[in-house]
Amino acid sequence: MTVTASVVVAVRNAQQHYAPALAALGEQTLGRDRFEAVFVDDGSTDDTAALLRGDTAFHTWNTVLATGQEGGSGGPGRARNLGLDHATGDYVLFVDAHDRLPRTALARLVDRAETTGADIVVPRTAGHGRRAPRLATAQPLDRGHLTTHPVLMDALGAHMLFRRSFLERAGLRFPEGPVPLADRHFALRAQLAAESVAAVHDHTCYHLHKNPNPGPAPDPDALAGSLADLFELLWGSLPTGPALDRCVAHLHRTELLDRLDQRAARLGAEQLAAWHAALLPVAQRYVAPSAEALLPAAHRVRSAVLRAGHPEALRRLARHRAGIAAAASLEWTRWSSDGRLELGLTADLVHKDRNGRRTPVRFVADRGRYRLDLPADLLALPGVAEAADATADLAAVRLAPLWRHREQGTEVPVPAETRLSTVPLGRNAAGLPLVAVRAEAGCATDPAAADHGRPLRGLWDLHARLEACGDEPRVRIGAERNALVDGMLRPAFLPDGSFAGPYWTANNQLSMRAGGHAPNGVKDALREPDWSWAGEENGMLRLRIPLELGPLAAPVAVTAVLTAEGVTGTVRADGAVVPAGAPDLAALEVAVPTRPLAAAPRWAIALLRHGKPAKPAELGAVLHRHGPGSWTVA
Template structure:
């Protein structure tokens, strides 16, 4: 304990009509390796109309380190979070959502990281379920991360550990007054600029972030474009107030262009959008690109996203639809070239490529440049120039524990081969070949109990796609030798059985 009677951590949770969905979070808090007397959980019931209030009151009655506040419905998580800060007693505050949950050692590890590095903010590794979470940020531990030296801007949700004195010193509070989309962006961006030290803990998955299948959590409703983009502009204002025009500002602005605008104007996400809503979204995106972004913002994107930004800036919604229909078929295809195993170690060699349908993603040589081939004309060649991205194309091999969603980047050696002659003169596509050795005695710090899938992840010209490999590694205990299920053999047996039955 930092002081007698002062908890190390206060976990603040807004709760609204979550019903039984709260149980997984509650159970994870009761399983924490940090002793119960060293942390507290503050649930703020935002005027629930189901049995949430009763569930929380029963929980608090049984566990002294859990408290419940009941308030009239505010309609959004901001007011409950702010009240949670006011009532928190911990040295640090962590903001959790009512349908997420913690790994067993999360609070202990996050607090230890904060103390060891004297950090104002600790960003713990997240696993996503129906929700995107940062990938590159969690490739390694970063104990002195800044917006300049790391992809910190990729993590703008509030699910982090903050020093409570830091929040109070700078008056960091969530914006209230109705439903404010991206309410955590304005708080987190300010906090990053103000923080004396921010640490990223990547060697342990701390927080499991969930999109409920019933989509009834309060922020799941479709956004209203004009108010949504007002919140985007608020976040951009904070960046502009703390940076000068130039590469850093452009890189930070690029995060909102990429995630909040272009990601909604491509692929299946665009195709599933209502027509009138899409028109509004495209118009608001066009305004922000024209009003707020320097040329270097879109210029620093990979070619595919540059093309989407190019079309959006010019209001070419019909072409955005054409591109989305083609992109909806993009997938990574991966095969196993070689598999070797000895004791606890498995070595696998794979080949992988990006395809749209059955056709590999193609490029053409044009005056010394490699140009991405898209299914439409009238996009300036410089927009599709992929020379730098082709040379930087990356293949990662990732192990994912099926039970928990933990993802581990494996040490991999890879090379990228240009394959020509398949799509006409001057055309080529890329095949990536990589080898990795998985030591199940040391993987994930020896925490290997469970079933592990293997994925080939290709990153190139604006896509990051996973191709599932037909291998499953089953570890009955932590650090044990894995049992390998080669699903190629399973499928061959199934196919043979089907063939025999057909012949009969």
């Protein structure tokens, strides 16, 4: 049977964690007759294969295979290759057993491939406990290639949709066995061979979870050999020039320098020397000065120290730059008249020790230029002082706010304009000025269209990433804030009638409820209920309750839902939230029949958007009856 898409899932000792992946496949909106799932067991020593066969016994769209490596492993590459050989779909998507596909993932990925004719489609990916690639899907991409879109170097993983005829035509297979960076090899060969690459940028199509059964760390010689093969592939496929330099620089930064830095501070002297001896020849042979010049300052310094030939200097550098973090503060917030939540942020680049103590990352100012403040013994190494010049890097510093969905992990960047300033810190031993850097950014979120034109829905947490000199520390926003911000923060009805409710979490961080038919968080708008007005007229109780909200573009139709202890059912009345004479003031106006209110002396008030089925949102106001015709709101 030929189908549109084949999903290949390599499994090994996955009996405790394959169930969510299997369930997610069963919930796909792409028709069951249009896709198949091929699970391939790679020599599991537990009951994975037997359990999978039992769980899929009645699924005509599922197949369970085995690599034949009983008790051993051919690596995920062997299992994926066997799955690829068995696949019949026009497209193939490789999924790990501990990962998960959203319901619409296959349908969106296939539609993107068919619409663009691309050989590869990169899914927007949400990370859960591990980093997810973000650059390749940050913007729309229809017909890209590494040579024209270097951000695709950020998409060197197996979790993409591939046109099967393209894989067969190019003869692409995964390396088998314990090969470090095997996914990188497959993906890079595919990217270089593809005529075009597309991306799904506006919907999350893959949930990347931390591997519960990670394999052993590679030894330095194996990693160096694998890295050399990747560099050889780039040098053999691309002409000398800017495109090659960009790709080489990315690979050098992410796969060699970052991996080495992660180990330098904790390895013993002999182990560190072995890593240095294995990786230094790779850098010397494949990373040209023109590629190294494209690295940010922190990585240029790391590369220069590596080339200097002193393993212990790598440890010294790693410890000197340990604990890079961002100390961010929320300075102000307000709602614009067109329904955007505007925020002002500042962030400092700091070192953070194990006790949480923070000290600023220092820069040396010298004759109009700035360099990273490094120990004198490191600066004395060949090329390090030149590499530490961060003048151009500081001009490109960026404070990048983003909203992250609490459950789904989807991240939505918020456009921001960054301004950089320096803060004097005295002078160093040579008498040169020392400064810290501070980034300031103003940004605006339109909850009705923030996700590439689509509304935010659900619960979102605010983060920010400070991109400076190759460091990208990330920080949650809210716990540190200007004392006046609490008085500025308020919910809002948006121009389309939907509701957005920013609020402080139990840890004093800023989050936001958005979308839905109930104005969840509207109780945060009720600040002075004692100023409410209640009066009876012709059998109706008319209420006017003041609210502090973002500017209203027009009255918002709502339904008030009143409940009382010991009374079955609810009392409902239509009303509206209307402007009240100032941009941040509004009022709930509603008329409630008095007859059913006689059943109880106290009624709690909740709200719904008019005509929208949902659980009512508590207003936090209680209607009190003190006697005939006497009512108050508190």
